[in-house]
Amino acid sequence: MPRASARWTRFALAFALAMGLAALVGAAQQSTILTNGRNLQVPINHGLPDKSLAFTFCRLRYQNIRRARKSGWGDDYPQADFNLLVRLSEFTKTRISRWNNGDPGFANVTAMDPDLFQCPFLRMQNAANYDFTPEETVRMREYLLKGGFLWIDDNWDPDFEYIRPNLLRILPEAQIVDLPVDHPMFSSFFHIDPLPQIPSLGSWARTGETSEIGPSTVHYYGVFADDRLVVLVSMNSDVSDSWEREGDNQAYFDVFGREGYSLGVNVAVWTLTH
Secondary structure (H helix, E strand, O other), rough: OHHHHHHHHHHHHHHHHHHHHHHHHHHHHOOOOOOOOOOOOOOOOOOOOOOOOOOOOOOOOOOOOOOOOOOOOOOOOOOOOOOOOHHHHHHHHOOOOOOOOOOOOEEEEOOHHHHHHHHOOEEEEEEHHOOHHHHHHHHHHHHOOOOOOOEEEEEOOOOOHHHHHHHHHHHHHHHEEEEEOOOOOOOOOOOOOOOOOOOOOHHHHHHHOOOOOOOOOOEEEEEOOOEEEEEEEEEEEEHHHHHHHHOOOOOHHHHHHHHHHHHHHHHHHEEEOO
């Protein structure tokens, strides 16, 4: 069997097993998959999960200063955050935090929130919509150098023209590298090759293409400080839409779901182990 085919067969088996396990424990854990993505821009919870057992998915909340990309901080929220945590807990032995109602431990914080430093994993959507203030720049630098990790997702050309200056204000000495497919993060749990280009469901439904902007090249940029990977920037890819839309469109999920979840799990595992 070809290597790629064998890899996806193993993923499919693991996914099927996880789905079976989810059916058995779903009533106890209330970990059903959320559907009907709505890009909510209003938080549905506040603070950190009540049961901070282990991994918490934190999303960076901000107020748009421009409309360069889609809606804002809440793009793919809360479905993407919820669904990735559910699958992370099923595919791996990772323990996740939970809210008292049984929901997986997804939270949202601002750059100046004291809870920021309780978030080893931080996601930012549509980062071209925002520039960090001087105070936030200092805060984000402190967060990253103390061990935090930021994943900036759902960016398309020319968003990096806004994002790169922000990153260099936070970490002036940082190295920004176009990560190759053989970087160990991309095989920290699932082996990924090639690096995926994932469009939103709406874009794919309209065009059938993997790019939302016409022909484009996918990049996963890594930002390094003191030789540690502290920021990942998905360029020309919307990874979180593959988590958000798991239950919304079977054809879309069949094409992009395995790639998206593989990458999401890998980044989470990398964050926990590095």
